[in-house]
Amino acid sequence: MKGFLAILFYMLLNSSALAEYEKFWVFFTDKEGMEFNPYDYFDYKAIERRESLGLSLYDITDYPVNPNYIDGVEKCVSSISYHTRWFNAVSVKASSNEIEKVKALSYVKGVMLFSKSSMLITDEYFEEQSDRSDSLIKYQTERMGRSEFQKARIDGAGIRIAVLDAGFTDSDINPCFNHLREENKIIATYDFVKNNLDVYNGHYHGTAVLSCIAGIYAAEGRSDTLGLATGSEFLLARTEKAQIEVFSEEENWLAAVEWSDRNGADIINSSLGYTGSRYFYRDMNGSNSLVSRAGNLAAKKGILVINSAGNDGSGDWNFVGAPADADSVLAVGGLLPSSGIHTAFSSVGPTYDFRQKPNVTAYGHVIAAKKDNVSETQGTSFSSPLTAGFAACAWQANRSWSNMELFHELEKGSDLYPYCDYAHGYGVPQASYFLDKTEAVPPSITLEKSESEIKVTIMSPSLSIREDQTEIEMLLNSSVNCVSDYEDYLFYQFQTADGIITSYNVTDLQGAESYSFNYPSKAEKAIVYYEGYTIEMRLK
Numbered sequence: 001m002k003g004f005l006a007i008l009f010y011m012l013l014n015s016s017a018l019a020e021y022e023k024f025w026v027f028f029t030d031k032e033g034m035e036f037n038p039y040d041y042f043d044y045k046a047i048e049r050r051e052s053l054g055l056s057l058y059d060i061t062d063y064p065v066n067p068n069y070i071d072g073v074e075k076c077v078s079s080i081s082y083h084t085r086w087f088n089a090v091s092v093k094a095s096s097n098e099i100e101k102v103k104a105l106s107y108v109k110g111v112m113l114f115s116k117s118s119m120l121i122t123d124e125y126f127e128e129q130s131d132r133s134d135s136l137i138k139y140q141t142e143r144m145g146r147s148e149f150q151k152a153r154i155d156g157a158g159i160r161i162a163v164l165d166a167g168f169t170d171s172d173i174n175p176c177f178n179h180l181r182e183e184n185k186i187i188a189t190y191d192f193v194k195n196n197l198d199v200y201n202g203h204y205h206g207t208a209v210l211s212c213i214a215g216i217y218a219a220e221g222r223s224d225t226l227g228l229a230t231g232s233e234f235l236l237a238r239t240e241k242a243q244i245e246v247f248s249e250e251e252n253w254l255a256a257v258e259w260s261d262r263n264g265a266d267i268i269n270s271s272l273g274y275t276g277s278r279y280f281y282r283d284m285n286g287s288n289s290l291v292s293r294a295g296n297l298a299a300k301k302g303i304l305v306i307n308s309a310g311n312d313g314s315g316d317w318n319f320v321g322a323p324a325d326a327d328s329v330l331a332v333g334g335l336l337p338s339s340g341i342h343t344a345f346s347s348v349g350p351t352y353d354f355r356q357k358p359n360v361t362a363y364g365h366v367i368a369a370k371k372d373n374v375s376e377t378q379g380t381s382f383s384s385p386l387t388a389g390f391a392a393c394a395w396q397a398n399r400s401w402s403n404m405e406l407f408h409e410l411e412k413g414s415d416l417y418p419y420c421d422y423a424h425g426y427g428v429p430q431a432s433y434f435l436d437k438t439e440a441v442p443p444s445i446t447l448e449k450s451e452s453e454i455k456v457t458i459m460s461p462s463l464s465i466r467e468d469q470t471e472i473e474m475l476l477n478s479s480v481n482c483v484s485d486y487e488d489y490l491f492y493q494f495q496t497a498d499g500i501i502t503s504y505n506v507t508d509l510q511g512a513e514s515y516s517f518n519y520p521s522k523a524e525k526a527i528v529y530y531e532g533y534t535i536e537m538r539l540k
Contacts (some may be wrong), residue, residue, distance in 0.1 A: 013170030021078055028069045028091045029107050034065040045160055045264025053402055061086045076101040082251040084257055086297055087290065089249050094300055097146055114250065136376065137217060137224045137367045139337060140386060144362065145431025146228060146394040149393045152435055156392030160187065161267045162260035164237045164253060165209055167202025174207060176215035179230060188263050191238040192252040199238040204370055208377060209271050211369035212385035226368060229389035232263050235263050250291055257294050261301055266395065268303055269388040271381035273310040275321035285352045289322035296342040299328035304391060305405040308384035309333040309358040310347035320347045320357040330407055331357045332384040333425055334364020340486060342423035346380050349422035354500050358425040360414050362386040362410045386409045387429065394434040415486060419529035421493055421504040445530055447537045454526055455516045456490060490530050494523035
């Protein structure tokens with residue numbers, strides 16, 4: 001009995017001690033004395049990107065962390081893991097007493113406690129291939145103008161895309177990627193979970209995501225593109241386990257972003273979201289999370305960073321998370337194919353500081369690669385790569401643009417622009433904008449305001465009552481144009497004097513020539529969108 005009590009006391013003592021240990025970022029004061037040769041460190045594509053933007057090849061953020069500083073910290077703490085050049089920091093596990101010793105070091109600028117929330121895969125589920133798969137395969141890319149890019153022979157060639165995900169199981173044998181393997185389009189891979197080069201394990205999520213950027217599904221003598229960038233090059237990074245693991249995902253994400261930059265990425269797609277129990281909505285300001293700050297820094301280095309908005313639209317936390325909350329990260333929401341409007345699970349904006357999120361949208365219900373075939377699945381995990389593939393094509397067609405010029409053109413080239421709201425963003429990017437930018441003749445719309453009501457009158461509506469669109473097949477066979485899915489939808493919103501959206505809505509006119517809605521007494525401005533054209537009305 002005494003032996004048992006002794007063991008129990010030992011276990012309790014050690015568990016108590018372990019509980020004192022937490023994980024921190026330790027930031028250093030400088031990189032004094034460090035040397036850096038960009039031609040040895042960077043892939044040639046990374047150098048080309050910097051030179052094309054007029055960026056210095058000797059930016060201090062790319063210099064290595066001083067190894068003497070790392071060694072000095074290691075002597076004070078329980079363990080040490082990843083260090084980041086960009087933020088001149090190292091992650092450590094330490095007790096409160098140990099971290100006080102670290103703070104006392106002359107070359108330590110400060111420390112930051114890790115968030116205990118974790119990077120979450122944002123898809124919902126996979127289903128077996130259904131009868132409507134053929135229709136959805138065509139429409140998930142045609143919604144963005146696939147046929148127009150194909151006619152122009154645009155397929156993302158010359159663009160290098162990094163995909164950060166939970167694993168790419170069987171991507172090395174899946175027939176959807178035969179063309180990538182045959183043409184040696186997979187440039188580099190790295191597993192930041194196991195610290196090796198094999199990413200073809202862990203989870204099928206990354207396989208599905210990659211297919212929505214560049215997959216080709218061949219069956220019954222024909223082939224269909226699952227994503228638009230079939231001619232692009234790829235960097236594949238595994239950044240997390242299939243199971244939730246506290247702490248490591250943030251380190252891995254940062255490491256993968258720096259690795260992507262070093263290896264010449266033009267675009268980063270991240271179908272990951274960072275919310276969790278220790279983040280509050282007030283933290284979604286684009287600067288609290290280190291991954292959001294890393295997303296912005298990647299953008300400063302010329303990379304277009306694209307991130308899924310998240311699948312929390314129906315939950316207690318329904319806002320876009322990090323790093324999608326970052327100002328220079330393009331956040332992508334999800335649409336329901338049967339209606340063409342916001343799908344309930346897709347996270348909404350704005351950020352805590354009232355910036356527009358999501359920026360754009362794409363289908364959140366898709367056909368994607370799974371094992372040796374394809375399956376139907378859903379999540380903003382897939383609207384993000386659909387947009388990444390589109391962005392690669394748009395950039396190929398307009399290669400002189402910088403990454404942030406492309407960022408804003410993707411917003412302007414979406415089919416709701418200049419209208420936007422916190423569910424749809426600026427809408428779905430359209431290939432026609434990036435190829436010829438032609439404009440149609442606007443419908444004749446008038447707005448009339450009474451004491452509490454606004455009446456919208458459409459003098460020449462382009463559609464009568466539409467067919468039932470609950471099935472994708474009916475969508476394709478109806479009179480709805482595959483390039484724009486908003487015919488006969490009326491979007492309207494109200495704003496404050498400083499442009500903050502207070503409420504927004506969308507309604508199907510079903511052929512009606514007029515529609516009336518009440519406006520809140522405190523609203524300063526109403527904005528109405530119909531069939532590609534936006535009208536504003538001052539209310540006070």
